[in-house]
Amino acid sequence: MFNKVLIANRGEIALRVARACREMGIESVALYSTADAESAVVRFADEAVHVGPPHPGKSYLHIPNIIGAGLKTGADAIHPGYGFLSEDPYFAEICANNGMTFIGPRPDVMEKVGDKAVARDLMQKAGLPLLPGTIEPVGTVDEAHEIANSIGYPVIIKAVAGGGGRGMNVVRKAEDLTRLYQTTRATAQAVFKDSAVYIERYLDAPRHTEIQLVCDSHGNGVYFFERDCSVQRRHQKLIEEAPSIHLTDEQRADIGERAVRGALSVGYTGAGTMEFLLDHDGNLSFMEMNARIQVEHPVSEMITSVDLIKEQIRVAAGEPLSVSQSDLVLRGHAMECRVNAEDPDRDFAPAAGRLDIYVPPGGPWTRVDSHCYPGWMIAPFYDSLIAKLIVWAPTRLEAIERMDRALGEFQIEGRGVRTTIPFHRRVLADERFRSGDVSTDFVEQFLRPEPAGIG
């Protein structure tokens, strides 16, 4: 096992990793930018190293400074958290070249699954379901027309190098295809420096369903069931829950086994997530793979009682997974609300500032993953996450009631500070949300209800 882990991140996830290290008897080293000098993880970790000025490019993304901090403190592993360098194969390779284990997949594997076209090809070969469409990038307008005709409209054109909803266009009629094909290619070239695009059938209002996996270096892989992350706005998730109430037990086991087989087939090690779209007939289609721990991992922890950060650290150190698939039982329902410093009444505009009052909720099965405390300054340089509020209950409706109770207890105040708490409470009261009939178009419709038809 490692002696000392450098945490190459900030905010709540840095504290989350430091806590796992402490419980495992591993020393932790926090990194902090000038803006984070007073952060909770700086006090909590065994050591802390200043890594640069607030701007991420000069601190949390500055590879030489990060590697230097690891070498100086004698760290033998680096946990990248999420965001920043967490999916950068080049960073993973530099860690290894400097004698520190990157807590994540091997660089070559990260590179493969990070390429959407390669990932789709490999996962289809491993038996994962994909939407009808191309795997090879589309070469010409004529080819695009042939493919779209054979798939049937509507189709979606996606940049191979895109992601997070950028570089995609929906084509509803054949007469729009030429124009949108050219637009998508041009945008892809300008934004991603890669004009390659592919085409697949477009699903209207799908649900976003993702499978949590961890694989060790002994050929074992386990799925920790699925999360539904359909409550999102402009590709920013707001509420996540586990399990999805739209999968049968048979489907859950089948897709979980396929996801694990797919990951093992490419030599994947560590925690990862396979992202799927779920259509209204119950069909799952593989979209992409995330080679990191995700923000919403706690909901999977709550329904399985497994500490996923500890599993990440364990498998990176070469140890086998602490659980096998048959040990895992899906119990109850968990939900997470992301409490952001944003004003839901002003189009979720950033509303950061100093937290004069910060009183997190408590009570049974109520978890708050946060780095905040009274007096903490939410800085404009980084994401606006104040806290992740996670609850567990035996059933989904009880989880909703518990979440609403906990959100009601949460006190956050400061000059210029607004939070997404009122938005979450309105969603929790919404009949459509309570019935579970939520897809990726939910938030938009919830915020701008269609005017009633005339006549």
Ligand code: MV4
């Ligand atoms: C789609 C789709 C409908 N049909 N692909 C957006 C992000 C990227 N990971 C995949 N995305 C989508 N791909 C087909 N063929 C709809 C979306 C989509 C979406 C997916 C997941 C969560 C939120 C979304 C919001 C809008 C569109």
